[in-house]
Amino acid sequence: MGAHERSTWESIAIIGTCTLSMMLTIASSSAASISLPTIGRDLDIVEYNLQWIVSAFNLSSGCLLLLMGRLADLYGRKHVFLLGVAFIGIFSLGAGFSQDEITLDVLRGIQGIGGAAVIPASLGILAHSFPPSRTRSIAFATFAAGAPMGGAIGNIIGGALTQLTKPTWRSSFFLIAGLSLAAFVGGLFSIDKDVAYEGIDRRVDWFGAFLVTAGLVFICFALSDGPIAPKEFKTGYIIALLVLGFVLLIVFLVWQGYLERLHEDADDTHNWWTPPPLMKVTVWTRSNWRMAVILWIAFFEWSSFQAWQFWAQLYYQNYLNLSPVLTMIRFIPMSVTGCICNIIVAIFVGRVPVVYLIVLGTTATACAGLLYAVIDTSSPYWAFGFPSSVISVFGADFVFASGTLFVAKISLLHEQSLTGALFQTMTQLGTSFGLAITTIIFNSTLKKESEKLGVAVNLSGTNAPPAAQLKAYRAAMWGAFAFGMFGALLAALFLRSVGIVGHSDEDERMLKEDEETSRDEKEKGVAEVDDAGSERTRAPRLSEDSKRGEKQTEQRVEE
Structure with missing residues (x-):
């Protein structure tokens, strides 16, 4: 259908x-x-x-x-x-x-x-x-x-x-x-x-899958376990896993580039050990490298947002000693605002240049961290906690909705799930990176401030003085603020010419015209195949239609 x-x-x-x-x-x-x-x-x-x-x-x-x-x-x-x-x-x-x-x-x-x-x-x-x-x-x-x-x-x-x-x-x-x-x-x-x-080579690049999966596992494990390792990120196995993970990712990219060039230049027959690439390296260069910019913005936005959420929860439960229910109540505005943000995206993504949505969103998430970085514990929840919860999700929702729309717009029909997975992978990496860096900031600040007060903190940091804990939470939130502002800077510098990624009434009219033209071409193409009695020409024709569709969508993004 x-x-x-x-x-x-x-x-x-x-x-x-x-x-x-x-x-x-x-x-x-x-x-x-x-x-x-x-x-x-x-x-x-x-x-x-x-x-x-x-x-x-x-x-x-x-x-x-x-x-x-x-x-x-x-x-x-x-x-x-x-x-x-x-x-x-x-x-x-x-x-x-x-x-x-x-x-x-x-x-x-x-x-x-x-x-x-x-x-x-x-x-x-x-x-x-x-x-x-x-x-x-x-x-x-x-x-x-x-x-x-x-x-x-x-x-x-x-x-x-x-x-x-x-x-x-x-x-x-x-x-x-x-x-x-x-x-x-x-x-x-x-x-x-x-x-x-039809016409798509369904062989899976299992070697490439191993390289990227193992590389990501090593990096994410090291980032997650580093803060609690015996010597934190100076621990031998943490350093080894990080180095090995990055080496595997580099080998993965080289291997994918080799497979991509091979399948562009070679004939229809390939060796069993050279399947199509799991991820075309050139996907990052789509739309004059704006694909790469969107992916890195997603990385830094999730570094900021997830770090904010993680440390805000710990602040309420470990510093203020609130119960799970009382902590949960303080995050209700975040969920309500999140739904409203996506209504805003649905209304304006076809009318407003995407750079405005992304810069506004990433800046708002950064400011959510800023409010906790300067929080006054004697003030009521409504002074710092409430506005922070309200604006924290602007970036995540604006970047995800408009970012995935942009990615889908410049992707071929048979790679929509892959490019969506690439976007989501960058958010996951951003989450691990943001939590790791802010945890380093938190632990170093906690140790430093506790020593100033004459207290040697234990491994879990539970005996740290409240004053030292507060400064550590504030320092971690400054890290969340920095990540969000870096994402906003990337958007402001490199997405100014992207324009609108949603679709207006004029786009709807053009879409109908394209569908009618495409339907006529496919009917004509099928008739030619039937007359020739051969099925071999059908697959290339569908592939060319997909490539032509990609070119048209990239041109519209440029406009």
């Missing part, structure tokens, strides 16, 4: 199902995060190991994105989507019954594979289901709204379930399992049957 033949209710079902998958992925992380103190007490987990309950999920979901995106493009986005939500649900149920730290960490790591599958598959499904139009803008904005809604489910409902139900933290995992079942049923019946792109 073509997008133009789909009813309004069918469109709503697809958008709703994909949005629910985004909510699941975010809620799986945020619900566990707000329950960490309770999980630690229940399972007797030391404080510095608690982070792995969250990090295990983020590690697998972030490092497998490129592979899962490629598999979704090649073998079916619907299949990968259903597999992903099944993984999230089944292993969330298992996590809810965990009785020890190791079991919970392992199950969370496996659960993250579902997150790696769901997000790129959803982006590809939306891009395929809705051609460039106002409906696509609404679909991507709604999908992005799943992030704050997922955060609300994790923080608000998860916090309430943890404090008010008998199973405490286990109830949050049971809730995620139930929502996963709903997403699976919705995907089964609402998402269109997968389209097989």
Whole structure:
């Protein structure tokens, strides 16, 4: 069924199902995060190991994105989507019954594979289901709204379930399992049957997949474990993993460049060991390198946003000694504003140059960190905490919605999930990087300020004087502020000529004309193939149509 033949209710079902998958992925992380103190007490987990309950999920979901995106493009986005939500649900149920730290960490790591599958598959499904139009803008904005809604489910409902139900933290995992079942049923019946792109070489670059996955795992593990290692980032195995991770990523890029050149220059026959690249290196150069700029802006925005959220939660629970429910209440404005932000994107992304949305958003997220960096603890929540929660999500929502729209606009039909996975990978790396750097800032400041007060802090820092803790929290928030402002600077310098990435009424008219022309060309092409009695000419024709569509969309972005 073509997008133009789909009813309004069918469109709503697809958008709703994909949005629910985004909510699941975010809620799986945020619900566990707000329950960490309770999980630690229940399972007797030391404080510095608690982070792995969250990090295990983020590690697998972030490092497998490129592979899962490629598999979704090649073998079916619907299949990968259903597999992903099944993984999230089944292993969330298992996590809810965990009785020890190791079991919970392992199950969370496996659960993250579902997150790696769901997000790129959803982006590809939306891009395929809705051609460039106002409906696509609404679909991507709604999908992005799943992030704050997922955060609300994790923080608000998860916090309430943890404090008010008998199973405490286990109830949050049971809730995620139930929502996963709903997403699976919705995907089964609402998402269109997968389209097989003819003329596409479906071999998977497993060597490249190993290189990029191993490299990302080593880097993310080192960034996550570095702050709690015996000598922090000076620890031998942390340095070794970082170096090895970066070496593997460099080898991956060289290998991908070699495969890309080989498939551009060679004949139709290739050796078994030279499949198409997992990721074309030239994808970063799309639209005069603006693709790379968008990806790095996503990196720094998530460095800022996730660092702000992490340290704000710890500030409330560890410094002010608030309960999970009282902490959760202070983040309610963030979820409400997140939904409003995506409504704004849906309305204005087809009318306002994207540079304004991204600069405004990244600056707002940076200022959320600034408010905590200068916070006066004697002031009420409404003076610093409330406005910070309100503006914190501007950047994440504006960058995600408009960024994924831009990426989809300059990507070929058969690589929509892969490029969506690349965008999401940069956000995951940004999260790890931001938390690692701000943790270094926090720990060094805490140690320095405690020594000034004559206190030698222990490994967990729990005996640090309150004055030293406050200065450490403020210092970490200055780091979050810097990341956000750097993203705003990149947007202001390099995205000024991008223009509007959404679609206006004029674009809708041009789209209809393009569809009519394309339909006539395809009908003529099929007739020629039938007359010749050969199927070999069909695949190249479809490939050329995709390339022509890419060229047209890049020209529109330039305009």
